[in-house]
Amino acid sequence: MRPIVSHLHLPNKTTYTYNTMIKTHLSNSKSIPALEIFITMKRNGVTCDNYTYPMVLKACKMIRGLCEGKQVHGEIVKLGFFDSDGFVRNGLIGMYCKCRQMSCSRALFDCFHEKDLVSWNLMVSGYVECGDIVEAQKVFDEMPERDVVSWTIMIDGYGKKIGDVSRARLLFDKMHKRDVVTWNIMIDSYTKVGDMVAARDLFDRMQHKSLTTWSIVINGYSQHQNPKEALNVFSLMLSYDIMPDKFCVVGAISSCAQLGALDQGRWIHMYIKKKKITLDVVVNTALMDMYMKCGSTEEARAVFSGMSEKNVVSWNVMISGLGANGFADESLTYFSQMERERIQVDDLVYVSVLSACSHGGFVTKGLEIFRRIRNPKVEHYGCLIDLLVRAGRLEQALSFIASMPMEANKDLWGSVLLGCRVQRNVSLGEFVLNKLKEVGGDDCGVYVLMSNIYAANGMWEEVMKMRKILVEKGVVKESGKSVIEVVDGGVVEFVCGQQLQNRKEDMERVLWSLSNMVDLE
DNA sequence: ATAGGGTTAG
Structure with a gap:
């Protein structure tokens, strides 16, 4: 039997239809189309209700559209929804928080009486997002009641946002009820400061891990130069028959890249295809980088050409990878193609392309590209110096250093010292060594290099002096390893x-x- | 209202 409902209680049919459309877009994180529907809705004279506004505010929040949000705010006040509906009020607070307008959020928050837990949590997380942990703590202290979310936001604020892990841990230990998110944020706080021992300890003690948990630990190891352990955790995961998602595989792939483990990388690539794990830009780029680092330019090229979506990072991996593998001219071809396709070239890409020129000995081309960089950073000068030094143009390199608008760093002087080694230039070498001492970049490698320069000139007494400094400093040259x-x-x-x-x-x-x-x- | 990923010269 059909339920009999009075037509008076039925929502406005058109409004309902539009609301559903907006909702669909939002659940697919398509905020712009959602806003477009809202605009059409108003143009067609369809009434917006208290379901429409929170969704629209969420869309504004997603794009950090302060102007749009303010307009919606005006409408809401005019229609009186602000006074009647808590969802609308919280939507406004959340929108202003995301747009980093804490004074607006605060004003709204202070002017209404029925604040619920969500309103309070929104304020705390707003201050945390803006880096104002002091204000966040104040609001947190004033709260009439707190739930897991409130505590978790504070742990996030201390642990991940400002790196005060001990303070975060204090809160964590004080909590009587924690959820998966709390644990994940606490573990991630440790990985962010590189304390993988503490992260692992919590990970091992954690009862119900989520995919996020695995991803945090795998990526944590991978980002803190422990790719082997990252792969161990990854295989542990597989041995428990837990299906990794795209976040977990990225850490595993990047670990293979660091280790040069080509076969294992290939295996993961196959596994991803077989298990239909999403191959998005990031996963594909990680795969390309892995193939490049393992020396398989063909497989990297194949992944790149099969990618439906590419971004600056993907192009950069291609350009730097080809350069590093000795395909300098092809690297430059990709660079011009990138420019032709009007993809915004960033600082990193310039570093990659300059180093490709350096490897290929393309001095003129390198100089030409360098001149196109609008605000060259010290790294770009470093690449340029390296390029000139390798080409034996030591004097030109020095005049570039003199013309630099910023101070030269240790990497840059290091390049010059390398040039001195090639040209056996003792006096310039000694000058550079002093510069390196000034910037605190006189590590063991520098003294080894300097002693080589002396040795190349048969100055054995000086060589012994360098050796003595090395021993005094207690510096040990890092061992080569295969x-x-x-x-x-x-x-x-x-x-x-x-x-x-x-x-x-x-x-x-x-x-x-x-x-x-x-x-x- | 709270959680996870890829790129940089020698």
Whole structure:
């Protein structure tokens, strides 16, 4: 039987239709189309109700559209929704918070009486987002009641936003009821400051992990130079039959890139395709970078050309990767193509393209590109200096340094010192060494380089002085190491000068892998 | 109202 409902209680049919359309767009994070529907709605004279406005405000919030938000605010006040509806009021506060207009949020917040928990939480998170933890704490203290969300926002504020993890942990320990998000934010606070031990401790103690939890830990290890552990956690995840999502695979792929683990990277690529994990720009770019770092330019090119969406980062990976792999001219071709397609070139891309010129010995081209950089940063000068020094144009490099609008940094002087080594220029080398001392960049490598310059000129007494400084400083040159991927997907590391007696098994793994690579025809 | 990802010279 059809329910009998009085027509008076039915919502305005047209309004309802439009609201549904707006809702659909919002749930697909399409804020602009949602706002367009709102505009059409008004143009057609359709009534907007207290379901329309919170959604529209959410759309304004998503695009940080302060102007649009203010207009909607005006309408709301005129129609009287502000006084009657809590969702509308909270929508306005949230919109102003996202637009970093805390004084507006505050004024609204203060002027109405029935504040609910959401209103309070909005204010706390607003101040946290704006970096004003002091004000956030004040509001938090004034709250008549707090829930998990309130506490979690404060942990986020102390831990992730300002890096005060001990303060965040204090709050975390004080809470009697925590949810997954609380744990994730606490763990992420530790990874952000690089304390992977504390992060791992919480991770291991956590009862119900979400995909976000795994992603935080995998990416944390990957971003803090522990790609091996990142891959260990990734395989642990797979061994529990948990299906990773696009966030988790990115950390794993980037770890393969750092390790040069090509086969493992390929395996993950296959796995992603097989399990239909979303291949968005970021995942694809990570894959390209992995192939590039592993020296497989063909596979990187294949991923790049198959990408439906590309951004600056993808182009940059292509340009820097080709340059690093010795395809300087092709790298430049991609750079011009990028410019032709009118993709905004950023600082990093200029660094990549200049270094490609440097590798390819394209001095004139490099100089030409450098002149096109509108506000060259010290890194760009560094690339330029490197380019000139490698081409043997030491004097020109020095005059560029003199013309720089900023102070030269240690990397830059390091490039010049390298040039001195090539040209066996002692006096300039000594000058540069002093500069390096001034900027605090006289690390062990610099003294090794300087001693090489002296040695190249047969100045053995000076060489001994450099050696003495090295010993006095207690600096130890970081050992060279080889990281070899073996057939079972693992990685074996050999450090230069290390004892090999106990490494029989590892050596056998490498030999076994090598024998498997031999093409048996 | 609170949570996760990719790129940089030597």
